[in-house]
Amino acid sequence: MIKSLMLRELTYLWRDRGLRRILLLGSLVGLVLFYATYSAQVLRDIPTAVVDLDRSAASRELVQKLGQAENLKLVAFPGSYQEAQELLKRGQVIVAVVIPEHYGKNVALGRQTNVYMAIDGSNEIYATNATTAALTVAGTISANAGVKALLSRGFDPQQARDAYLGVDIREEPWFNPTLNYAYFLVLALILNVWQQCCTLAAATNIIGETGRPSWLQFKLAGTSKWTLFVSKSVVHICVFMLMILPIYFICFGLLDIPLNCNWAVFLLFTLLFAVALHSVGTLASSFARNAVDSTRFGMIIALPSFIISGYTWPLEAMPASIQHAAKLLPQTWFFQGLNYFTFKNPGWPFMRQYFLALGIIALICYSAAALITSRK
Structure with a gap:
């Protein structure tokens, strides 16, 4: 039955x-x-615009490092913040980096300088990945600037690195190491x-x-x-x-x-x-x-x-x-x-x-x- x-x-x-x-x-x-x-498994080539208002050797170095970031792709170089803002509104870029005037001078003198970074937060996945990539570049640039400032004050190169990079925090994702x-x-x-x-x-x-x-x-x-x-x-x-x-x-x-x-x-x-x-x-x-x-x-x-x-x-x-x-x-x-x-x-x-x-x-x-x- x-x-x-x-x-x-x-x-x-x-x-x-x-x-x-x-x-x-x-x-x-x-x-x-x-x-x-x-x-694609991991987001790469996130469209990024860079506004370089300084046009110095230091700012060009920063632009180069942004271009070398694993997840970022430089696709536009607008001449002003307003132009970058329009690119963000139209979805042509996800990240807009604005390098201010006198950036190179402030870095050379060891002064604090601010680099503005706008990230399109309307797509959380894009925004999270873009923020991580941008912060990685910012950390590298900041560390290099700090070491250069110490070198200009007469520190030994190794001492400068040890003094500025005394704490090295390394993150390691477990279980899904590539964040796939x-x-x-x-x-x-x-x-x-x-x-x-x-x-x-x-x-x-x-x-x-x-x-x-x-x-x-x-x-x-x-x-x-x-x-x-x-x-x-x-x-x-x-x-x-x-x-x-x-x-x-x-x-x-x-x-x-x-x-x-x-x-x-x-x-x-x-x-x-x-x-x-x-x-x-x-x-x-x-x-x-x-x-x-x-x-x-x-x-x-x-x-x-x-x-x-x-x-x-x-x-x-x-x-x-x-x-x-x-x-x-x-x-x-x-x-x-x-x-x-x-x-x-x-x-x-x-x-x-x-x-x-x-x-x-x-x-x-x-x-x-x-x-x-x-x-x-």
Whole structure:
């Protein structure tokens, strides 16, 4: 009986062309799109304009160092601040550096001099990278100027360097040393597409039967609701896992996205998430009045879940009410755990809370769905 029901559900899933295309193609299309988007991995060649109002040897040296910065690309040399401002407004440059008059003279005399740097903050990703690159150049220039000032006062070259550069702070990013955007975002965005497709499919689990004449046939045949929906659920979850396997193969095998944990443990974690995700969709399906309502409920749950999961914006920085709501969703525990598994792998004693949370969510949602369905 269970085998027949599972084959029947698989047939229904395959015959539904719209659902079949979403399940088979949604994640793969997303993978191609997102990897192409973030294929540069690190932002380089950020368009930069330099206004040199001094035109001295020192200012030309500063311009040269800006041009040698890894992430900056000098594309314009406007003659005034106003011209640079227009370039920023039109989006032709992201950074505008203004070297003031008497810059070279002040540097030679060891006086403090200010170099103005305007950064387009309308795009946070661009702005963050541009700020980092500009500060690196500024630190180098400042250090060189300080050493030259000490040399002009008669210091020995080595003494001047030791005195000015007595504290050398070196930053070293861990877990993602190159700050690769593709490593951080591609897998998460693909899995977000996958979880949305799965949620929409799971949202048809119960309403798909209660809305069909076959429901009456099952009742007359004496088929229990438990047998029917367990059979359907097993098929759905197996399909969800079959969808994700080629995605994982491409991401970890071909695109070299890091995975710092055991494959078996990671697949088990994904399976538990698929079960929890299916339970949420099943619960939405249980109290829906029709298939349209069920799809709406699924979308309401699936679409914002990634945003409030804490993956791209710290959960701790969100209002307390959103934090509590987010912890009720399996997506929060999965995407938080995903970050630990792919980059850090802190071990089972720490990660078991994520497994436990997904298991509890699945148990509660399936139980609530069974209770609601039994009264229909």
